[in-house]
Amino acid sequence: MxxxxxxxxxxSALLMAGCGSxxxxxxxxxxxxxxxxxxxxGPQSHLGKDNERGAALAIDEANQxxxxxxxxxxxxxxxxxxxxxxxxxxxxxxERLMDANVAGVVxxxxxxxxxxxxxxxxxxxxxxxxxSATAIEFTHxxxxxxxxxxxxxxxxxxxxxxxxxxxxxxxxxxxxxxxxAYGKGLADEFESAVKQAGGTIMTREFTDKTKIxxxxxxxxxxxxxxxxxxxxxxxxxxxxxxxQINNLGLTANFLGGDGxxxxxxxxLSGAEGEGVYASSPGxxxxxxxxxxxxxxxxxxxxxxxxxxYAPYAYDATSVMIDAMTRADSxxxxxxxxxxxxxxxxxxxxxxxxxERGDLKGGSIxxxxxxxxxxxxxxxxxxxx
Amino acid sequence: MDIFAxxxxxxxxLGSVYALVALGYTMVYGILGLINFAHGEVVMIGxxxxxxxxSALLAVSPDMxxxxxxxxxxxxxxxxxxxxxxxMERLAYRPLRNAPRLAxxxxxxxxxxxxxxxxxxxxxxxxKMVPQIFPTETxxxxxxxxxxxxxxxxxxSGVLMVGLLLVVHFTKLGRAMRATSESQRVAGLxxxxxxxxxxxxxxxxxxxxAVAGILVAGNYSVAHxxxxxxxxxxxxxxxxxxxxxxxxxxxxxxxxxGLIESIGAGYIGNLxxxxxxxxxxxxxxxxxxxxxxxFRPTGIMGERVSERA
Numbered sequence: 001m002x003x004x005x006x007x008x009x010x011x012s013a014l015l016m017a018g019c020g021s022x023x024x025x026x027x028x029x030x031x032x033x034x035x036x037x038x039x040x041x042g043p044q045s046h047l048g049k050d051n052e053r054g055a056a057l058a059i060d061e062a063n064q065x066x067x068x069x070x071x072x073x074x075x076x077x078x079x080x081x082x083x084x085x086x087x088x089x090x091x092x093x094x095e096r097l098m099d100a101n102v103a104g105v106v107x108x109x110x111x112x113x114x115x116x117x118x119x120x121x122x123x124x125x126x127x128x129x130x131x132s133a134t135a136i137e138f139t140h141x142x143x144x145x146x147x148x149x150x151x152x153x154x155x156x157x158x159x160x161x162x163x164x165x166x167x168x169x170x171x172x173x174x175x176x177x178x179x180x181a182y183g184k185g186l187a188d189e190f191e192s193a194v195k196q197a198g199g200t201i202m203t204r205e206f207t208d209k210t211k212i213x214x215x216x217x218x219x220x221x222x223x224x225x226x227x228x229x230x231x232x233x234x235x236x237x238x239x240x241x242x243x244q245i246n247n248l249g250l251t252a253n254f255l256g257g258d259g260x261x262x263x264x265x266x267x268l269s270g271a272e273g274e275g276v277y278a279s280s281p282g283x284x285x286x287x288x289x290x291x292x293x294x295x296x297x298x299x300x301x302x303x304x305x306x307x308x309y310a311p312y313a314y315d316a317t318s319v320m321i322d323a324m325t326r327a328d329s330x331x332x333x334x335x336x337x338x339x340x341x342x343x344x345x346x347x348x349x350x351x352x353x354x355e356r357g358d359l360k361g362g363s364i365x366x367x368x369x370x371x372x373x374x375x376x377x378x379x380x381x382x383x384x
Numbered sequence: 385m386d387i388f389a390x391x392x393x394x395x396x397x398l399g400s401v402y403a404l405v406a407l408g409y410t411m412v413y414g415i416l417g418l419i420n421f422a423h424g425e426v427v428m429i430g431x432x433x434x435x436x437x438x439s440a441l442l443a444v445s446p447d448m449x450x451x452x453x454x455x456x457x458x459x460x461x462x463x464x465x466x467x468x469x470x471x472m473e474r475l476a477y478r479p480l481r482n483a484p485r486l487a488x489x490x491x492x493x494x495x496x497x498x499x500x501x502x503x504x505x506x507x508x509x510x511x512k513m514v515p516q517i518f519p520t521e522t523x524x525x526x527x528x529x530x531x532x533x534x535x536x537x538x539x540x541s542g543v544l545m546v547g548l549l550l551v552v553h554f555t556k557l558g559r560a561m562r563a564t565s566e567s568q569r570v571a572g573l574x575x576x577x578x579x580x581x582x583x584x585x586x587x588x589x590x591x592x593x594a595v596a597g598i599l600v601a602g603n604y605s606v607a608h609x610x611x612x613x614x615x616x617x618x619x620x621x622x623x624x625x626x627x628x629x630x631x632x633x634x635x636x637x638x639x640x641x642g643l644i645e646s647i648g649a650g651y652i653g654n655l656x657x658x659x660x661x662x663x664x665x666x667x668x669x670x671x672x673x674x675x676x677x678x679f680r681p682t683g684i685m686g687e688r689v690s691e692r693a
Contacts, residue, residue, distance in 0.1 A: 043509050179663060203653070206663035210614045212604045215394040216649035217662045223387040236511040240604045247522060247531050248390070268513050268606060 029075035032330045034059065034317065035097035037090065037107030037117070040082035046307050048109055051131055052080050053302055054313030055106045062321045069328055076321065083113045094120040102126065103330045104320045106313060111135030112181065118146045126332045127339050129320055131312035134258075134281060135185055139356040145332075147339065147353055149316045149346065150309075151281040151362025151381065153182070156257055157189020159364040159380045160230070160279050164190075165197035168253055168277070170228035174221040176205045176214070176241075178233030186257045187232030202226045207233070212240050215248070222250050234259040238276075239268025246272050253277065261367055261374060269369075276369045277377075282348055283363055284376050285311065290347035315346035386527035391650040392643065393525065397534045397603070399642020400541035404596040405619035406626070406634035407548060408589030414629035415565045415585050417485075421492040422472060423593055424616015425499035426465050428609065430594030431601035432507055434461040435514055442515065450517045454598075461594045469590030473583050496613070503609035511608045514601045537599045544592060545635050551588075552631060561585060565629075625673050627686025636684060645669050 025031050036055045038048030059076045067074050079102055081093035090113030097105055098120060105121055105128040108114040114133035121128040122143035129147040130138065136154050139146050164170045173194055177187035191201055202224040205217040218241075221229060229245070229252050231238050238260040245254065254276045261278035269276070285291045288311060298306050322344050327335035344351040352360040363381045367374040405427055412420045437457040441448055476495055480488045521532045552558035563571040564581045572578045600615065601607045618641065626637025648668035653661050676684060 204661060206661060210610075212600075212606055212611070213398055215398070216391060216646040216665065219387060219390045219394060219646075220650045220653070220662070222390070236606075236608070239511065239513070240606045243605050247520065247529065247534075249522065249529055264510065268511055270513065270516070270605070 025075040027075075028073075030072040031075050031077055032069075032324075033077050033079050033100060033102045034320065035100070035102035035105040035107070036078050036080045036313070036317075037083050037093055037097070037105065037113070038080075038109040039085035039113075040080070042084050044085045044109070047309065048082070048085075050307035050310045051107070051109055051313040052078070053298065054131070054306075054310030055080075055317040057298065057301065057310075058314045058317035058321065062318075067321070067325055069324055069330055074330070083108055083110075083117075085110050085113060087112050087116050090114070090117045091120060093117075098124045098126065103324070103332060103335075104129070106131065106316045106320065108133060109309065111138060114138050115141075118143055121145050124332075125336070127320065127323075127336050129316040129339075131316045132309040135181060136189075139358045144340070144357070145336065147316075147357040149312050149319065149348065149351055149359055151364055152358055153186050153257075154189050155358075155362050155381065156279055156281055156364050157186055157191075158193045159366070160186075160255060160257065161190050161193020161199070162197050163277070163279070163366060163380070164228050164230065164253075164255055165194055165199040168228060168255075170199060170226070170253060172200050172202050172224070172226045173228045173230060174202050174205065174224060174226040174252070175230045175232070176207060176217060176221075177231070178237060179206055179208050180233065182259060183232035183234070185232075186259075187230065190230055190232065207237060209234070209237065211237065214241050214244050218244055218248055218250065221252075222248050226252050228253040228255060231256045231260065235262045235265035235268060239265055239273070242269040242272040242276065263374075266369055266372055266374065271372070273369050274372070277366060278368075278374070279364050279366050281362065281364055282312070283365055283379055287365075287376070287379065288348050289345070294347045311347045315344075315348050315351060318346060319344045319351050387650070389526040390528035391646050393528045393530050393534075395643035395646030396639065397530070397537055397642070398646060399622075399639035400538050401596050401600055401603075401615070401638075402619050402622045402641050403545060403635045403638025404541045404592050404599075405615060406623040406638045407545065407631065408593045409616075409620050409623040410626075410628050410631060410634040411561075411585050411589045413623070414631075415561065415582060416477070416481075416488075418477065418488050419492065419620065419628075420472075420477075420586075420589075421489070421616065421620075422495035422499060423589065424612035424614075424619065425496050425503070426468060426590045426612070427593040427597040427600070427615060428503060428607075428612030429468060429499065430461040430465045430590075430597030431514075431607045431611065432503055432512075432597075432609070433464045434458060434594075434598045435512060435601060435607050436507075437461070438515060438517065453517055458595065458598055461598055462591045465590040465594035465597075466587045469586040470583060473586040477586075478579070478582075496616075500609055500613065507607075507609055509609070511606050514605045514607055516605060517602070533603050537603060540595065540599065544595060548588070548592070549631055557581075557584065621669070621673055624683055625676055627680075627683030630683070630685045633683055633685035640684075641669060644672050 036052055038051045039045055040048045056078050059078050062076050083090040083093050094117035109132050111133040114130050115138050122145045127145045132150055134153045136152050175187050177183040256278040258280040261280040266273055294311055319342050323339035324330050324335045327338045329335055354360050361381055363379050365379040366377045368377055408423045434457040437460045476491050477488055522529045560576045560581050564578055568578050622637035622641040623634045626633030649662045649665035652664055
């Protein structure tokens with residue numbers, strides 16, 4: 001009996017929380033809920049928490065500046081959900097946020113969770129701004145509710161292809177991918193960019209996430225003697241791959257995407273990883289317009305350093321609140337069209353969206369391993 | 385550089401490790417008719433223990449000679465794996481020895497998952513970097529390059545495999561093992577302590593597995609809690625290919641599988657005119673396995689038709 005009553009309490013509390021837009025805060029402000037989704041448990045939980053903190057910082061700032069929308073002072077609240085980086089869980093929490101009548105969603109972190117959840121947000125007509133999902137498909141499904149504030153894999157593949165052919169002067173190129181959605185997608189984009197830039201693809205080889213022996217495909221590649229090897233995949237494979245490349249006496253340049261632009265890669269490859277090139281969407285924090293300021297603010301509030309995407313989560317939240325302010329409404333149907341023509345000076349750069357919801361002029365930065373650490377080379381795209 | 389020679393060398397290096405691990409499967413199968421699916425995890429534990437010992441020793445005395453380092457680390461890894469195998473047999477398999485066939489098989493899969501998770505808790509989820517203890521020198525053989533570590537892998541595997549065959553065929557212990565595999569009951573009547581022999585078989589297999597784990601970690605410079613799973617599966621395939629239960633078969637199967645994988649991945653594109661790529665390398669290996677089993681259901685060197693499998 002007691003448990004039943006407790007259950008009833010919990011349910012009613014949840015229902016009340018669900019009444020979002022009609023709720024009032026203690027000081028008479030109108031409460032508007034904004035959802036956030038990312039992996040808050042599991043191996044990527046540090047990244048999910050980082051995004052959540054970025055969004056929370058934006059919300060706090062908006063509340064401090066007492067934004068007035070529709071004649072009422074608004075108190076924004078962040079409803080944060082955990083998708084465990086699991087696509088199935090992603091759709092469950094997306095439904096939960098829709099039941100809670102959130103005005104918009106910041107998230108998800110991974111492409112794999114963002115894509116299936118985007119249909120739920122689209123059906124409900126609620127705008128979704130992802131800080132870090134880069135798979136092309138996300139914004140190519142025809143959902144006008146889908147946005148991202150980071151350059152996508154198409155842009156990254158293009159920059160990588162141009163860099164390989166034009167900057168590094170590679171004429172003949174071999175591609176390896178790990179057959180994951182990310183690795184294959186990036187390799188496909190890289191391949192078409194290389195062809196466009198006038199380079200030749202000698203071969204396309206494949207591996208997968210469970211393998212650590214690449215000698216067979218690397219030997220084939222060595223026989224073709226390419227100028228450059230591109231790897232679409234993650235650091236755990238690229239690390240040991242570097243050693244085998246050197247053992248076989250392959251001297252071609254090695255290039256990868258953001259999956260290998262990690263400290264884990266430099267740890268795993270050690271001295272063998274020296275001179276490897278890789279890209280990552282966005283600018284390095286120090287180069288962002290409000291980067292240093294944001295880093296200090298983050299550190300002051302959370303007493304920890306930024307992990308990765310917090311500035312993007314911050315911008316995703318801010319650009320959403322900006323659209324609400326301009327529309328003078330928190331109704332998704334009313335402010336959604338204004339989100340589309342946002343022109344917002346974010347921490348990560350100027351934020352504007354194209355007709356698909358992709359970031360206009362998103363920048364991609366290139367890095368190279370020098371003395372065992374990633375060193376920034378230059379940034380492509382981005383304009384201002 | 386001669387591409388074909390290089391692919392053959394790649395295959396032999398890969399194959400020697402498969403063979404070493406396959407011996408562990410085939411020994412246990414020969415004597416008990418049990419497929420010990422946890423054997424791949426024993427290999428992983430061997431690699432992890434060796435890595436932990438090496439890291440600890442390097443932290444204490446950075447100038448220790450590479451040979452002492454490897455010797456201590458290998459001894460520790462082998463001891464732990466042997467003890468683990470002893471426990472596994474005593475606690476998990478012995479109580480089920482007279483149970484229906486499926487029970488020990490499922491237990492083996494359970495132990496495999498258990499060991500993987502324990503390793504994950506102890507050593508974390510990340511891929512771990514294995515420090516390079518020996519300098520990598522590249523040698524040229526028939527126009528192909530092979531590193532000193534790879535030469536070492538082939539040599540050590542060869543020595544261990546020959547040693548095992550000698551033990552099994554020419555010692556009292558080996559005779560007792562062969563007798564036990566023929567018939568546990570009759571062997572028992574002849575005064576052989578069957579329980580002890582089975583236990584020893586597990587332990588020898590685990591020791592070989594530990595060495596294989598160290599070789600793999602040293603060669604690729606990485607170790608991970610899930611590294612034993614795929615390796616175990618491949619080695620099991622090799623054992624079946626060669627004729628499970630047959631020691632020579634495991635060695636042959638391992639080397640063959642290594643060669644098939646390597647040459648398959650290297651040439652499948654050319655052979656099919658670019659229709660199939662290196663993404664079919666595993667498919668290629670398994671097709672060969674199926675073809676062999678269609679014509680020789682007991683594997684290449686398997687003699688008797690097993691009624692127990």
